[in-house]
Amino acid sequence: MSLLEIRQLKKSFGDLQVIKNISLKVEQGEVIAIIGPSGSGKSTLLRCATMLESIDAGDILYLGESAFKADKDGMPHKVTGAELKKIRSYFGLVFQDFNLFPHFSVMKNVTDALIHTQNKSKEEAYDIGRRLLTKMGLSEKENAYPFQLSGGQQQRVSIARALALNPKVLFFDEPTSALDPELTSEVLKVIKSLAKEHMTMVIVTHEMNFAKEVANHVIFMDEGVIAEEGTPEEVFGNPKSDRTKAFIKGYQ
Amino acid sequence: MDLLTLLSNLSDGMIVSIQIFALTLVLSLPLGLIVALGRMSKNPILRNLVKVYISFMRGTPLMLQLMVVYFGPYYMFGLIMPRGYRFYAVIIGFALNYAAYFAEIYRGGIESMPVGQYEAAKILGYSKVQTFFRIIMPQVIRRIIPSITNEVITLVKDTSLAYVISVTEMFTVARAVASAQANMMPYVAAGVFYYVFNFVVATVMEKIENKLSYYR
Ligand SMILES: Nc1ncnc2c1ncn2[C@@H]1O[C@H](COP(=O)(O)OP(=O)(O)OP(=O)(O)O)[C@@H](O)[C@H]1O
Ligand SMILES: [Mg+2]
Numbered sequence: 001m002s003l004l005e006i007r008q009l010k011k012s013f014g015d016l017q018v019i020k021n022i023s024l025k026v027e028q029g030e031v032i033a034i035i036g037p038s039g040s041g042k043s044t045l046l047r048c049a050t051m052l053e054s055i056d057a058g059d060i061l062y063l064g065e066s067a068f069k070a071d072k073d074g075m076p077h078k079v080t081g082a083e084l085k086k087i088r089s090y091f092g093l094v095f096q097d098f099n100l101f102p103h104f105s106v107m108k109n110v111t112d113a114l115i116h117t118q119n120k121s122k123e124e125a126y127d128i129g130r131r132l133l134t135k136m137g138l139s140e141k142e143n144a145y146p147f148q149l150s151g152g153q154q155q156r157v158s159i160a161r162a163l164a165l166n167p168k169v170l171f172f173d174e175p176t177s178a179l180d181p182e183l184t185s186e187v188l189k190v191i192k193s194l195a196k197e198h199m200t201m202v203i204v205t206h207e208m209n210f211a212k213e214v215a216n217h218v219i220f221m222d223e224g225v226i227a228e229e230g231t232p233e234e235v236f237g238n239p240k241s242d243r244t245k246a247f248i249k250g251y252q
Numbered sequence: 253m254d255l256l257t258l259l260s261n262l263s264d265g266m267i268v269s270i271q272i273f274a275l276t277l278v279l280s281l282p283l284g285l286i287v288a289l290g291r292m293s294k295n296p297i298l299r300n301l302v303k304v305y306i307s308f309m310r311g312t313p314l315m316l317q318l319m320v321v322y323f324g325p326y327y328m329f330g331l332i333m334p335r336g337y338r339f340y341a342v343i344i345g346f347a348l349n350y351a352a353y354f355a356e357i358y359r360g361g362i363e364s365m366p367v368g369q370y371e372a373a374k375i376l377g378y379s380k381v382q383t384f385f386r387i388i389m390p391q392v393i394r395r396i397i398p399s400i401t402n403e404v405i406t407l408v409k410d411t412s413l414a415y416v417i418s419v420t421e422m423f424t425v426a427r428a429v430a431s432a433q434a435n436m437m438p439y440v441a442a443g444v445f446y447y448v449f450n451f452v453v454a455t456v457m458e459k460i461e462n463k464l465s466y467y468r
Contacts, residue, residue, distance in 0.1 A: 052371055088377050099372035102467050103390050116386065117377035147468035165376065
């Protein structure tokens with residue numbers, strides 16, 4: 001059974017159809033890179049998968065459990081209550097602009113949800129927090145506040161915050177595009193190290209070299225559909241569609 | 253009349269003024285939050301009712317509102333209120349009025365919060381209530397403290413309005429003594445009292461603001 005399966009997903013904003021019938025599967029341990037031009041619906045796809053947006057049609061299943069249930073008119077609605085909580089615990093999301101909690105210290109950003117949504121003891125949560133912050137190269141910063149950190153450090157805190165909850169799959173929406181170029185590499189390095197540990201990840205990115213290096217599977221999205229997908233070698237080395245060719249060429 | 257007698261005459265009034273001030277804050281700060289939530293409710297009936305309430309409270313003089321609260325029960329329903337009602341009428345009137353102003357301040361603060369904070373909290377599994385009290389409100393309070401300070405300083409001065417329904421707060425006493433003695437001194441003393449009161453309030457608010465300024 002796939003960790004995540006998206007079936008025939010459709011999503012519109014008013015008259016604008018942003019996702020037109022997308023299906024995909026994410027297997028345990030896989031790293032999927034999603035690339036594509038601006039406005040092609042990459043963020044919307046992640047937002048639907050993480051239930052930040054409602055969907056118009058289709059199905060999203062985590063380990064076979066549906067995150068949306070159709071009502072009698074066939075309209076999909078988010079599951080509720082304990083089911084919702086369970087589905088949410090399967091995934092984490094790293095935002096482009098971090099969305100750290102500015103009034104919490106670094107350690108509290110990482111541990112607060114553990115303590116208050118997963119009922120871990122403070123000691124246990126802080127152990128997890130210290131281990132993750134060390135891994136992110138931030139052990140010195142546990143008492144700092146987000147405003148005292150560089151963008152790259154803030155993004156690493158937000159990755160630690162997501163990992164603390166031990167998700168089965170971690171989504172990234174352009175994790176480096178709010179960063180200065182010299183800070184980008186420190187974040188990419190962290191993501192690469194997670195890939196080595198076989199963390200399941202779905203990463204929307206404009207960093208083509210990074211996508212090529214880290215992903216097992218690349219999806220090229222264009223105008224709300226998957227225009228092309230395959231291994232990095234296939235998509236980058238030998239793209240089939242002209243759109244993919246043109247897009248990749250624009251990045252070289 | 254020497255200064256000491258004057259002050260001892262005024263001190264009863266001072267205590268009443270301080271009581272009005274403190275009780276109004278204790279009641280209207282939480283009430284204002286509830287009003288703000290009603291004002292932002294998805295239910296259009298509730299939302300519009302609260303909107304009308306806020307608009308009345310901010311659009312008519314507090315003095316008039318105090319008189320309505322005090323005389324209303326008798327004129328409208330023929331109810332004879334107990335002796336002490338005068339003071340309660342002042343507190344009710346002030347709390348209802350200030351809650352409306354605080355509600356709009358809360359609303360402004362809550363609506364200024366970036367949606368990313370809610371989304372991050374949702375992804376991390378916080379419930380709506382947890383998100384509101386752990387993530388949103390602490391940041392809102394920090395943002396609105398300067399506006400709250402303005403209202404609190406106005407409140408110190410507004411306590412003198414209680415005289416319209418003859419609650420003998422500071423200003424009422426000062427007026428009575430001044431006219432009995434044909435003397436400016438009580439007014440000067442009252443002015444000093446309000447000024448010192450506000451000075452203390454402003455200092456305390458500044459302390460709170462500094463305490464909350466540990467992050468950006
Ligand atoms: N909440 C919304 N309301 C209306 N339109 C929206 C909304 N969110 C996204 N859109 C529109 O949907 C389309 C796809 O947006 P989306 O953010 O998914 O693109 P993207 O592929 O992530 O682009 P980028 O690379 O610039 O981040 C765009 O035309 C965008 O304007
Ligand atoms: Mg995007």
